[in-house]
Amino acid sequence: MNRNDLGPMAVNRRDFLKFTGGGITVAVALSDCTLLSGALEQQRGYPSDFNAYLRVGEDGRVTVLSGKIEMGQGVETSQAQMVAEDLRVPLDAVDMVMGDTDRCVWDAGTWGSLTTRVFGPALRAAAAKAREVLLELASERLGVPASQLQVEDGVVSVVGGGGSVTYGELARGQKIEKTLDHEAVLRAVKDFTVMGTSPKRFDGREKVTGAAKYAGDVRLPGMLRARILRPPAHGATLKSVDTSEAEAAPGVLVVNQDGLVAVLHEDPEIAERALGLVQAEFDTPEPTVDDTTIWDRMLAAAPSGRTTQEAGGLAAGEKACEKLFERTYYDGYVAHAPMEPHTSVAQVEGDRVTVWASTQSPFGDQGRVAEALGIDPSRVRIITPYVGGGFGGKAVGRQTVEAARLAWITKRPVQVLWTREEEFFYDTFHSAAVVKVRSGIDAAGRVGLWDYHVYMAGTRGSEVLYEVPNVAVVSHSARNFHPFATGAWRAPGANTNTFARESQIDIMAADAGIDPMEFRLNNATDPRLRSVLEAVAKLAKWEAAPAPSGRGLGVACGLDAGTYVAHVAEVSVDESTGAVRVQRMWCAQEMGVVVNPDGALMQMEGCITMGLGYALMEHIRFRGGDIQDRNFDTYRIPRFSDLPEIESVLVANDDLAPQGGGEPAIVCIGAVIANAIYDACGSRVFTMPFTPESVLAGMKT
C-alpha cells in the first residue's frame, strides 16, 4: 500500500484561516501605547500598531495573531476573551492564530506567566484601538458623531436608533492610515461581559476527538522520519562512527555532517532499526559527581553571591532575637516530562524553510534555525501547532534545528520526534539547589532576623514576604556548573525558595509553640499575603494548634508572577514505612483581575497535582553526564492514585491588573507538604523529594 497517499494535512484548524480582502490598516501614534499606566515598560518589543495583533475580515470575523503558543494553559481562549471584550465582538467571532512567525506579533516566548499580565495589556490595547478606529469609520459612514454611536457584538449603531453598520462592512476593502487623536479606553472591570467569565475552551472539541494537531501530526508528501545518533552521556565525544551497515539498509538515508549523525526513512520503525546498525564509539569522561554528591559540589563551587534584598543589619537582628535557627535545604534535579516529546517537522521550499515545531519560543527557534543554516531569519517560518505540554522544557527547540538541518541536507520533509529517552536526556532540568537560612525570633514570636543564601536556584521566590527588620537575601549561582542542561521549570527557582522559606517559618512557629497560620499572620503585613492566608484558613476550616498536632495539616504561602497563593495540605504518614499520602489540598489565590476564573482554577489544580511530583517522588538520578532515569518506568510522576481532594478559591481583587496564573500555585507544594508531614509525625524533612526513608529518618531524630 502506498504510505505517501495521505497528502498534506492541515497542521491546525487555525492555519486554514484565510485573510479575505483588505481588512484595515491603521497607523497610530506611538504615544497610544501609554494608555495603560505602568505597562509600557513591560511592553517594550510589542508594536503599537494594532494591525499586528488582529484583523477584522469582510465577514466580520476577527483573527487574532498572537506570538504566544497554546500548551494546555488555556491562553488560546483567554486571549480571545480579552480581544472580544475590548473590541466588542462576540467571543465566537474570534479566531486565534498563535505562534506563526510569518503572521503573528513577535514574542520572546511563552513562559513566566507573562501571557496574561504582559502580553495581555498590549493585546487589549490593540483591541481597544481597533474599536475606536472602527467607531470613527462608522461615524464617517453614518454621518453621525462618534459620541452618538454605540458598539455591541461587532455592530456600530446610532444610540436611540437611526442606522447601523457592522465591523465587517467597515473593514471591507478599506485600507486606512489613521492616527487616533485620543487614547483608546479599556473596558472597565465592572462592565465586563466576556472577561471574567468562563466560556468553554476553544480547543476542547478538537482535543477530545483526536482532531487537534500537534507537530508530530503534520504529514507531508515524502516525509522522512529521522533518528539521530546520541552520546551515551553528556560530555561524551564521538570518537568514530561507521554508518555503512545503515546505509546498506533498503531505503535508509544517512546523514553525517558536522557532528549530526542521523538515519532517515519514511517508516519510523525502519529508521529506528537503522540507528541500531550505526557503529559508534564515544569517549566518555569518568563521572566525578552524582545525585548524592551534587550539593557538596555546589557549595564548594559557589561564588560569593549577589545580595538581592537587604534591610537593617544582621548583627542587630541577632541581638534582637531570643532564639536563632540555622537550617539547610536541598533540592534535586527534576524533569519537565511533558507528555509530548520534543517534535518538529521541517520542509524546505526553494530558499525558504518552514518548521512545524513543538516549542515555547517560535521566534527564538526561527533565529536558531537561521543561524544553523546560515540564512536570514526572514527565510525561516516557524508554525506552532498545539504543544503537548511545556512547563519551561520547550523553551529552546533543539529538535527544531535538527529537523531543519536534516531537511536542508536531504531536500526532503523531515520529522524529528524525540524518543522518551531523548526527551529525558536532553531535558533542561529544574536545577538542583541548596538554601541556607539563618533566622531568629524575639520573645513575642516576631521574626527579627533573616539571613538567606540560595545556591543555584536563582532569586525567583526568594523574597522574605514577611515583615522582617533585618534581612539579607543572597543568591549564589555559578555558571557552567551542572553536568547537563538546566533551565526554567514551572516557576523556576520559586519552588526551591518557597520550600526553604516556608519550612523555616514553620520551624520557628513550632519552636515558639504558636499555630503556624497565626505565626504567619503575626509576621505578615502585606494585605495581599494576609488575604490569601485568611482565605485558605477559612476554606480549610483551619483550627489553631501548634505543630506537631498529629492532624497532618500544614500551611504555606508564596508569591509568584505577581500572584499570591496560600495552601493548606492534609497528609497521612505511614509511621512504619514513612510513606506520605496527601489526602486533601486547599488553595486560595489572588491574581488581580481574573480573565477566565475556571481556567485559573484549572491551572491551580494542575499546579497542585504536578507539584506533588517534585515534593514526593521526582528526582533525576545521574552519574556525571549519564542520565539514569530516561523513561516513566523508573521516573515516577504523579498518577491518579496520588490525587488528593482539591478545593481552590480565587480571592477577588479587581483593583489590580491581571497577574500570572500558570505557575504561582505550584511554588508552595513542597513547603506545604513538608509542613504537613511535620504536623503529622514530627519529622522535619529538608531534602526534596521527601522519600519515605527521609520521613522515617526524621521521625527518629
Add this chain to the structure above:
Amino acid sequence: MTPVTIRFRLNGRNTTLETDGNRRLLWVLRTDLGLTGAKFGCGIAQCGACTVLVNGNPVRSCQTSVSGIQDAEVTTIEGLANGDTLHPLQEEFIERGGFQCGYCTSGMILEAHSLLQKNPHPTRSEILSGLEQNLCRCGAHKRIVEAVEAAAARL
C-alpha cells in the same frame, strides 16, 4: 520481511493491510492509516498516550504488533463519536475541563470508555485505579475523574 495480509475493523470499517506483521500498531495507525489521535509518549507502554481499543479492551498501541489485530475490532479516538454527536465521555471532558494540553486525552478517554463498559457505575476509587496507568503531566486529573463520573451518570 514478507508482507502479510491483516484484516480488521477500524472504527467500524473493514480494513485490509498488506504489511510487515511485526510493525507496531501505533505507527501503522499514524502513518499508513492517517489516524494521529493516538499519540507517541514513551514507547514502552508506560504512559497510555497511545491507547486504542481492541475488541473493547484498552491496549498500548506502541507495544502491539499489527499482526495481533487480525480480525479484531479496533477503535481509536477518531471512531468514538457518532458522526457529529460526541460520546458522553467526550462531552463531559469538554464540559468539566478534563484536559489541558490534550496530548494524553485520546488515551484517557478510551481507557475510561473501557472502564465504563466493564463497570458502568464505578466508585471514585475505581475510577482512580482504572486510570492509574494513564499519565497526565498537566495535572488535569481532578477534572478527568469528574468527567468520567459525569459521563457514567449519563450512560
